[in-house]
Amino acid sequence: MSPSTIFGLPAYNGARHLAEALESLLSQTRDDLAIVVVDDCSSDHTPDIVQGYAALDPRIVYERSESRLGLVGNWNRVASLGRELFPDAPYFAWASDHDVWHPEWLESLAAELDAHPEAVLAYPLAVRMTETAVEIPARDDTFETAGISDPNERFRRSIRQTTWGYRIYGLTRSGALARCGPFPLVLLPDRLHLTRLALEGEFRQVPRRLWYRRVGSSASMSLRRQRRAFFPQGAPLSARLPWALAHARAIGGRLAPVYLGEAVRCELTASRRRWRRRRRTAVRRVRAEVKARLVPVTPGEGARVETTSVSDEERYAACLEALARAELLPAPGDVVLHVGGDGFAEHLRARFPETVQVGAAESSELPLRIDLAVAVNDAVELAADARRLHEHGVPFVYSFDAEAPEIGDTYWLRQVWVPPAPRPDPRNPAPPGGGHIVGRRRLVVGGGGTVAAVTRTEA
Numbered sequence: 109m110s111p112s113t114i115f116g117l118p119a120y121n122g123a124r125h126l127a128e129a130l131e132s133l134l135s136q137t138r139d140d141l142a143i144v145v146v147d148d149c150s151s152d153h154t155p156d157i158v159q160g161y162a163a164l165d166p167r168i169v170y171e172r173s174e175s176r177l178g179l180v181g182n183w184n185r186v187a188s189l190g191r192e193l194f195p196d197a198p199y200f201a202w203a204s205d206h207d208v209w210h211p212e213w214l215e216s217l218a219a220e221l222d223a224h225p226e227a228v229l230a231y232p233l234a235v236r237m238t239e240t241a242v243e244i245p246a247r248d249d250t251f252e253t254a255g256i257s258d259p260n261e262r263f264r265r266s267i268r269q270t271t272w273g274y275r276i277y278g279l280t281r282s283g284a285l286a287r288c289g290p291f292p293l294v295l296l297p298d299r300l301h302l303t304r305l306a307l308e309g310e311f312r313q314v315p316r317r318l319w320y321r322r323v324g325s326s327a328s329m330s331l332r333r334q335r336r337a338f339f340p341q342g343a344p345l346s347a348r349l350p351w352a353l354a355h356a357r358a359i360g361g362r363l364a365p366v367y368l369g370e371a372v373r374c375e376l377t378a379s380r381r382r383w384r385r386r387r388r389t390a391v392r393r394v395r396a397e398v399k400a401r402l403v404p405v406t407p408g409e410g411a412r413v414e415t416t417s418v419s420d421e422e423r424y425a426a427c428l429e430a431l432a433r434a435e436l437l438p439a440p441g442d443v444v445l446h447v448g449g450d451g452f453a454e455h456l457r458a459r460f461p462e463t464v465q466v467g468a469a470e471s472s473e474l475p476l477r478i479d480l481a482v483a484v485n486d487a488v489e490l491a492a493d494a495r496r497l498h499e500h501g502v503p504f505v506y507s508f509d510a511e512a513p514e515i516g517d518t519y520w521l522r523q524v525w526v527p528p529a530p531r532p533d534p535r536n537p538a539p540p541g542g543g544h545i546v547g548r549r550r551l552v553v554g555g556g557g558t559v560a561a562v563t564r565t566e567a
Contacts, residue, residue, distance in 0.1 A: 116186030122205030217279040228309030231278030232318035266306035519547025
């Protein structure tokens, strides 16, 4: 059957997180998809990982470039190859080799586009996380042009947005994408591309946290790094032009001065915001230094740690909140397996009747279908049971405690921040004591960026 959606994944030396990205795409609840991977001459284990997954799942197509295309060239190659192989697919989405997609990402966004034929792009709320998958608390970034029928007004509003980084990874109608032309070879190409796309139709945002974006050093992209990534043979002089001028030149026609004026105003506003942030940071730093000099510190005081006891009811409430933030809260009819003591099992059963409780999964008979496995006070037992749960086909495991890293042998781990816990520091990937571990079942079990053992379990 022809897929309804093409995921175009331009890969380049991203072996560290590539398997997790592929796993999340292959685990979509709407599975009529194809993943087109173009490897831009990677020097790491990228080919081994992609070919290992392709051997498991025929929905993956792999191609390796003979010479470096650069980031923009590779983006255009995956789009053109996807159209050549699957010309009837109505939807297209670019994918990255370091981010994670919730299993209901495609189902939710495709339903939004199906319900609104005037829309050409749909995207969800995004969760920012560190290299080690620790959630970075931040306000949800919202923007859409739903209900705006005037293309010129959509065009102006799209220019004023400064946070296009994750909307480029939304679900797009293939026809609108083709009419916009190739991905532009300019600095900040996502902004220019989406501004063009705004002329084609509306943008709609699904108010669910369905995409997890890594914002570590490998994912950050300054203008200098863009020049190196876009032009592997050396940047031309035109790449030194101010981005707003280059974009207006690419737009051309009567819209060029409109774009230039809006872009300059937008950049001035963003510069003022950056200056205010730097000033606030400098003031806080000076105040901290003054306080450190004026307030004496007795020996050993700096090492004192305040501890507070947490009741079982508070732990249960935090567990449910974490599941809700991770979009994993059980739905009616889901079968929940609870490993360990009685307290939380009864708490779950009161809200979700299909809760099954076992002591240790290794020595217990498991139900045929399990949608979610959880443990609140028995993380060690859950870690010991993780491999059996994986072999049984359990898609997700959840542990309230963070002292069970063994789960990572068979499940992807992510630290979910739940208020009022201390806010994780993006500069320190270690969770601030305790926490929540969410796992995703692997298709390929391995370490060190290579494919090791393969387990064939149906999603």
